[in-house]
Amino acid sequence: xxxxxxxxxxxxxxxxxxxxxxxxxxxxxxxxxxxxxxxxxxxxxxxxxxxxxxxxxxxxxxxxxxxxxxxxxxxxxxxxxxxxxxxxxxxxxxxxxxxxxxxxxxxxxxxxxxxxxxxxxxxxxxxxxxxxxxxxxxxxxxxxxxxxxxxxxxxxxxxxxxxxxxxxxxxxxxxxxxxxxxxxxxxxxxxxxxxxxxxxxxxxxxxxxxxxxxxxxxx
Amino acid sequence: xxxxxxxxxxxxxxxxxxxxxxxxxxxxxxxxxxxxxxxxxxxxxxxxxxxxxxxxxxxxxxxxxxxxxxxxxxxxxxxxxxxxxxxxxxxxxxxxxxxxxxxxxxxxxxxxxxxxxxxxxxxxxxxxxxxxxxxxxxxxxxxxxxxxxxxxxxxxxxxxxxxxxxxxxxxxxxxxxxxxxxxxxxxxxxxxxxxxxxxxxxxxxxxxxxxxxxxxxxxxxxxxxxxxxxxxxxxxxxxxxxxxxxxxxxxxxxxxxxxxxxxxxxxxxxxxxxxxxxxxxxxxxxxxxxxxxxxxxxxxxxxxxxxxxxxxxxxxxxxxxxxxxxxxxxxxxxxxxxxxxxxxxxxxxxxxxxxxxxxxxxxxxxxxxxxxxxxxxxxxxxxxxxxxxxxxxxxxxxxxxxxxxxxxxxxxxxxxxxxxxxxxxxxxxxxxxxxxxxxxxxxxxxxxxxxxxxxxxxxxxxxxxxxxxxxxxxxxxxxxxxxxxxxxxxxxxxxxxxxxxxxxxxxxxxxxxxxxxxxxxxxxxxxxxxxxxxxxxxxxxxxxxxxxxxxxxxxxxxxxxxxxxxxxxx
Amino acid sequence: xxxxxxxxxxxxxxxxxxxxxxxxxxxxxxxxxxxxxxxxxxxxxxxxxxxxxxxxxxxxxxxxxxxxxxxxxxxxxxxxxxxxxxxxxxxxxxxxxxxxxxxxxxxxxxxxxxxxxxxxxxxxxxxxxxxxxxxxxxxxxxxxxxxxxxxxxxxxxxxxxxxxxxxxxxxxxxxxxxxxxxxxxxxxxxxx
Numbered sequence: 001x002x003x004x005x006x007x008x009x010x011x012x013x014x015x016x017x018x019x020x021x022x023x024x025x026x027x028x029x030x031x032x033x034x035x036x037x038x039x040x041x042x043x044x045x046x047x048x049x050x051x052x053x054x055x056x057x058x059x060x061x062x063x064x065x066x067x068x069x070x071x072x073x074x075x076x077x078x079x080x081x082x083x084x085x086x087x088x089x090x091x092x093x094x095x096x097x098x099x100x101x102x103x104x105x106x107x108x109x110x111x112x113x114x115x116x117x118x119x120x121x122x123x124x125x126x127x128x129x130x131x132x133x134x135x136x137x138x139x140x141x142x143x144x145x146x147x148x149x150x151x152x153x154x155x156x157x158x159x160x161x162x163x164x165x166x167x168x169x170x171x172x173x174x175x176x177x178x179x180x181x182x183x184x185x186x187x188x189x190x191x192x193x194x195x196x197x198x199x200x201x202x203x204x205x206x207x208x209x210x211x212x213x214x215x216x217x218x219x
Numbered sequence: 220x221x222x223x224x225x226x227x228x229x230x231x232x233x234x235x236x237x238x239x240x241x242x243x244x245x246x247x248x249x250x251x252x253x254x255x256x257x258x259x260x261x262x263x264x265x266x267x268x269x270x271x272x273x274x275x276x277x278x279x280x281x282x283x284x285x286x287x288x289x290x291x292x293x294x295x296x297x298x299x300x301x302x303x304x305x306x307x308x309x310x311x312x313x314x315x316x317x318x319x320x321x322x323x324x325x326x327x328x329x330x331x332x333x334x335x336x337x338x339x340x341x342x343x344x345x346x347x348x349x350x351x352x353x354x355x356x357x358x359x360x361x362x363x364x365x366x367x368x369x370x371x372x373x374x375x376x377x378x379x380x381x382x383x384x385x386x387x388x389x390x391x392x393x394x395x396x397x398x399x400x401x402x403x404x405x406x407x408x409x410x411x412x413x414x415x416x417x418x419x420x421x422x423x424x425x426x427x428x429x430x431x432x433x434x435x436x437x438x439x440x441x442x443x444x445x446x447x448x449x450x451x452x453x454x455x456x457x458x459x460x461x462x463x464x465x466x467x468x469x470x471x472x473x474x475x476x477x478x479x480x481x482x483x484x485x486x487x488x489x490x491x492x493x494x495x496x497x498x499x500x501x502x503x504x505x506x507x508x509x510x511x512x513x514x515x516x517x518x519x520x521x522x523x524x525x526x527x528x529x530x531x532x533x534x535x536x537x538x539x540x541x542x543x544x545x546x547x548x549x550x551x552x553x554x555x556x557x558x559x560x561x562x563x564x565x566x567x568x569x570x571x572x573x574x575x576x577x578x579x580x581x582x583x584x585x586x587x588x589x590x591x592x593x594x595x596x597x598x599x600x601x602x603x604x605x606x607x608x609x610x611x612x613x614x615x616x617x618x619x620x621x622x623x624x625x626x627x628x629x630x631x632x633x634x635x636x637x638x639x640x641x642x643x644x645x646x647x648x649x650x651x652x653x654x655x656x657x658x659x660x661x662x663x664x665x666x667x668x669x670x671x672x673x674x675x676x677x678x679x680x681x682x683x684x685x686x687x688x689x690x691x692x693x694x695x696x697x698x699x700x701x702x703x704x705x706x707x708x709x710x711x712x713x714x715x716x717x718x719x720x721x722x723x724x725x726x727x728x729x730x731x732x733x734x735x736x737x738x739x740x741x742x743x744x745x746x747x748x749x750x751x752x753x754x755x756x757x758x759x760x761x762x763x764x765x766x767x768x769x770x771x772x773x774x775x776x777x778x779x780x781x782x783x784x785x786x787x788x789x
Numbered sequence: 790x791x792x793x794x795x796x797x798x799x800x801x802x803x804x805x806x807x808x809x810x811x812x813x814x815x816x817x818x819x820x821x822x823x824x825x826x827x828x829x830x831x832x833x834x835x836x837x838x839x840x841x842x843x844x845x846x847x848x849x850x851x852x853x854x855x856x857x858x859x860x861x862x863x864x865x866x867x868x869x870x871x872x873x874x875x876x877x878x879x880x881x882x883x884x885x886x887x888x889x890x891x892x893x894x895x896x897x898x899x900x901x902x903x904x905x906x907x908x909x910x911x912x913x914x915x916x917x918x919x920x921x922x923x924x925x926x927x928x929x930x931x932x933x934x935x936x937x938x939x940x941x942x943x944x945x946x947x948x949x950x951x952x953x954x955x956x957x958x959x960x961x962x963x964x965x966x967x968x969x970x971x972x973x974x975x976x977x978x979x980x981x
Contacts, residue, residue, distance in 0.1 A: 250792075334800070335796050336795035336797050336798075338795075338798045338800075338807050338811075339798070340795060406815075409814075410814050410815055410818075411811075413814055414807050414810045414811045414814065415797060417802065417803050418800055418801050418805070418807045418810060419798070419802065419807070420802040424802070444814065444817060444818040444821070445817065445818070445821055447821070448818060448819070448825045449824070449826075449828070449829075451822045451825070452822055452825035452829060453825065453829070455826070455924060456826075456829070456924060459913070459920070459924060463913060463914060464914050465913055465914055465920040465924075466916075466920065467917070467920060472916070472917065473837055473916065473917040474917065475833075478833075482825060482829065763796060
């Protein structure tokens with residue numbers, strides 16, 4: 001998996017790992033049994049097939065036992081997934097900063113609060129295709145669209161949320177490391193869908209303060 | 220009942236002589252289910268070539284961005300969107316459905332139940348004609364001003380509803396109309412299949428004597444019929460939005476884009492089982508024949524299939540976890556989605572269990588049937604990752620999704636088709652296919668197939684998102700390694716496409732010069748193998764058969780022969 | 790020469806006549822189509838209380854009249870079926886023609902009604918309520934027209950004493966068209 005740079009990226013990756021182990025076991029067991037049966041019961045001269053009605057216990061148990069065990073595995077997966085889902089999508093921790101993310105054909109507009117850390121005030125900083133955030137701060141993003149469906153996706157955070165025109169959807173993230181990474185639009189939005197690329201710049205507090213100062217001066 | 224029915228039934232003894240149109244006209248006006256099956260089969264296979272060509276073009280663009288693709292030219296972003304949109308739409312609606320359901324359903328159902336045709340032959344012909352018009356309309360949409368529709372096969376509004384947004388206004392309405400007509404064709408066809416199976420069975424053929432492939436095609440038709448309605452309503456609304464400017468999906472006018480998604484996926488999810496079930500039916504019938512074994516758990520399979528069908532109506536929003544639905548609902552749909560994997564796994568386990576104790580012959584049809592299971596298992600297990608909502612946050616709209624559904628759809632539509640085609644070719648055309656060429660084609664398809672989609676899984680895990688014509692704008696997706704993976708996938712596709720020439724060559728040479736097949740070259744039990752190859756008009760001109768047992772009485776201990784046709788009296 | 794029916798068409802493994810089975814399956818698919826449309830309408834209506842203002846302007850009297858027309862036409866369809874059961878094709882045809890007359894009346898009244906509404910500015914694009922109004926009633930009207938055409942073909946055959954079993958089948962379809970209207974009428978005309 002790619003770098004984990006949010007507080008929940010590791011949880012999502014662990015869920016994927018859990019599934020890989022459980023699902024992987026059943027997958028190899030089923031494929032293994034399958035190929036073994038083909039080899040074991042390949043046609044041999046003079047050997048006739050067995051006539052089995054379909055309720056013989058010694059074969060049925062190979063269906064009913066895995067059945068039950070798979071259901072148990074499913075319970076573990078469900079518990080893990082509900083926890084992750086709840087944390088990322090159902091709860092909203094108190095924000096340190098709120099930003100607005102606006103998708104349109106074919107660019108992302110990011111509205112950062114300025115030095116007052118309040119959105120929709122005169123000192124807000126608008127950028128196109130460059131999102132600046134500070135590490136170790138809880139962000140709320142207010143996601144909007146000006147035209148069609150878009151989707152705000154930051155792979156290193158593992159976050160993704162569709163943007164719907166006429167609605168403002170709130171999500172959250174907290175970055176755990178610095179650097180510059182891709183921001184994608186993850187919902188086909190027309191001819192320019194492939195150029196709707198942005199970058200997220202995760203900065204430490206000094207770099208971020210410097211960026212705010214520089215951008216405010218420029219305005 | 221078993222003995223008297225033939226005597227009282229009116230069988231037209233002139234059936235083989237001059238019924239139906241003759242000469243060239245029979246290819247247009249025939250109502251014979253076998254002719255209609257051929258029409259669906261050839262139309263579907265033609266559309267598969269078109270859909271495959273589209274995949275060739277966009278995969279070349281992805282592997283060698285900016286290249287002038289041989290046989291197409293440079294691919295513009297708009298053209299790329301049209302290619303992926305129409306590739307997906309064609310493969311599902313104009314290949315998988317017509318071949319697996321309409322072609323094999325039409326050919327097999329009357330034969331396997333001992334009837335002389337479908338119960339409504341003229342409606343059968345009408346359904347093909349409507350289908351053909353839908354295909355022509357779809358193809359025409361590729362050549363209008365603005366080019367083919369570019370809003371993805373899922374056609375989410377507002378992009379799909381407003382010409383200014385999608386810039387393919389004319390094609391978007393033609394595409395939608397083509398899909399709607401295809402739905403009408405399959406509703407009509409489905410009524411024929413269902414009522415024929417219910418009512419036109421041979422005397423003595425009870426419900427549990429029906430071959431599973433027939434059951435599967437009919438259950439799929441019922442599933443289609445009961446799920447497509449809301450989408451037809453939604454499509455009418457989308458069409459109105461596109462053409463007269465209503466605002467069903469326009470938030471500025473009180474509409475809701477997410478409504479379309481619900482209407483689409485309420486159908487879209489059952490639809491995948493609509494195509495899966497026939498493929499499973501084909502697989503199990505072939506496995507039974509070539510392992511000389513009774514199906515392990517016929518009734519179990521039937522009931523599990525019905526359970527899958529019912530459950531399939533309750534999982535749809537797993538396609539919409541990220542779409543802005545109420546997050547609490549996601550938990551409900553996750554549970555139902557993970558639950559539905561259980562009956563499907565059960566179906567596969569029953570097929571695998573049928574191999575136990577068998578005497579397995581690895582002829583070409585059996586290779587395809589076995590490959591279906593091995594490959595579909597990959598598709599099935601990767602679905603778990605997507606059904607778990609927490610993981611889907613990351614995987615949604617990545618190539619992981621794409622590789623998952625190709626590992627389900629390719630086995631269904633391509634492997635399933637080749638399995639059925641190689642198995643029933645002798646019956647349809649009266650000649651045997653060359654088994655060696657068949658095996659070359661088989662390996663030349665299966666091995667490259669995995670080399671196409673495993674790299675795409677890896678790319679998806681690395682965060683590569685869908686429907687992007689060129690990843691050059693995404694530094695995190697532009698590493699040398701990622702480009703290499705795209706190239707591996709594309710080259711594998713080229714290899715796979717090249718091996719299809721072996722198939723076409725085999726078809727033509729076998730049809731022309733193949734060994735005569737006789738009535739029952741596979742020594743199978745079902746009724747289609749009791750008549751001539753190919754069957755004449757009316758199927759059994761000398762008298763329709765009676766049925767005395769189930770379809771899978773292979774290797775019965777009381778018999779020396781390891782098969783026992785259904786129509787042989789006790 | 791009439792189309793030679795295959796033996797399959799005359800069989801009945803379930804004991805139910807094949808044509809009747811087919812019509813019930815057809816209706817099942819139609820129920821899901823109209824169900825989807827009306828379900829979507831209900832969701833919207835519940836989420837948009839202001840649609841009541843638009844709904845004020847549908848003419849309940851015309852709607853009620855058309856309901857009466859359709860119910861009566863369903864009655865004549867029943868009479869046609871009874872005649873067909875007796876083997877009396879000519880009478881069955883006569884009652885089918887009356888039913889078609891009801892269909893034509895329904896469509897003509899609806900044309901006048903829509904004409905009035907459109908000139909008053911209540912067009913399909915006026916707002917969400919009217920979009921659904923015309924779409925749902927329009928889809929229904931298309932089914933009325935298609936049904937009337939098929940009914941005409943069946944009436945011609947019945948008059949000649951042929952295919953009398955189809956009179957019942959088109960009657961079943963007709964009752965369905967009636968039932969859909971029974972849902973549309975309160976949703977579009979009474980809920981204000």
